[in-house]
Amino acid sequence: MKKTQLFALSISLLFSTLLLSCNGTNEENSKNEAQREARSPDLRMENKVNPASHYSRANTDEAPLTSANVGGNEMFPSQNVVANITSSPKLTTFTSAIKKADLTTSLNGTGPYTVFAPSDKAFEAIGENTFEDLMKPENKQQLAELLNNHVVSGMIQYADLKDGSVLRTVGGKQLQVSTSGNKVMVNGAEVENIEGESSNGTVHIVNKVLTANNS
Template sequence: MKMLLTLAAAMAVAAPTFACDTCGCKDAKHDKAHTAGEAHQHDIVDTAVEAEGFSTLVAAVKAAGLVETLKGDGPFTVFAPTDKAFEKLPSGTLQSLLKPENKDKLTSILTYHVVPGKVMASDVVNVDSAETVNGKQLDVKVQGDTVMVGDAKVVKTDIECTNGVIHVIDSVLLP
């Protein structure tokens, strides 16, 4: 348990800024609702839209036609790359992927970031791989206080949504 607390503290560093401590949305009143024990009301897509640092991911999800899917019942676990993660891609890659003729490739990449079910940080540290929605295996490694999913470092965990959970990562995963 001590390792999980240390791990969670280490992952909280360098993650996108959120106003609501529980779900990540920018609505400070919403944070007070959580404190009062009220249920979270944002799905995965709405949470990403409300949070700072995910505009590229949101644009990619829209371009791939995955908005309705990720607003669905789920539950889903999304390893969400930040805007800075997308900036690490080679020049021109993102622009190419966002073109309509590359929708299938973009969809394959985005669904590689999604695992069926709700996998919390305490669960992630006990597995060495997970099958993604696109059918490929995603390696999971715990190295001290660092959790790696594929080649990406998990920088914030357990952003709970009505239809799953988001874990923030620092790189885009490529299947």
Template structure:
């Protein structure tokens, strides 16, 4: 479980570092860093980074991988009901936080060109996510991919606009 958490953290950090802080635009599709270090460098992924740290997933996401991370932005976390993020970051809620974060990670390197409409993919958490392709956009469950194929040394990150929740 620790390795899964680290994987998620690394992916989230990668996404953060691949965008400029103010515009959330990609300035590179391949960065010479692991997923965690990339995410740490981005202002719009600070909530994800904090969650990965609280879930003790940094070492996992700095691992060899490869990992595919669907990384929610700060704005995605802000859509959750008031107090949700703060509650999840409490030590007593670590197991639930790890479950949510690992639901955003798929083993292997899955590029956007590999996605198929209606595809189901098993996450590190153990449940599946559903891919929907429509009007040139990819969706993962109810989240839209806003930036795709951001490559790190140990995987790939796809930025999403909504935190996806595993079956509870």
């Protein structure tokens, strides 16, 4: 055999040996990697947040109670009673009424105030014509007097609404608290929601427009 042919055969054998060696190394590395993954979870997965599990944790009793849920919206303690009333989709009529009667300035004060805010359904019950009349400029004083029936000076929490207790409104009228089973009523109006704490008071949603008694 010629020297040239022997040299070519040697080179071919050398490359074949190197190729087998590399393949063996790659196979060994793959096996080692598979074994490492089997022994320990992918660390990248530990940093991923599962939105569903995060949401469920945020809504458990372990979550910090930083706000009360009233009328479907959060009422933040950092906001005053006017801001919290305005944020509720169940209190749009009451919001319009206090603005029309120019009571927002008073309720923006230091307080504290306890507001028994009638829901939109409560205003529907008095009739559209009656409410429209109250919203007329010439009936502004009458509207203000009606709305004052829903405001009491001081911070009165839900737990403070005891059967037989009497509350005095900012208009000098009286509200009678009564209980029936788990229900709490103020002048016959049921308190529908646990209070929404505010920076200058608290808000209770009631299911009727209040008429107060003379003191």
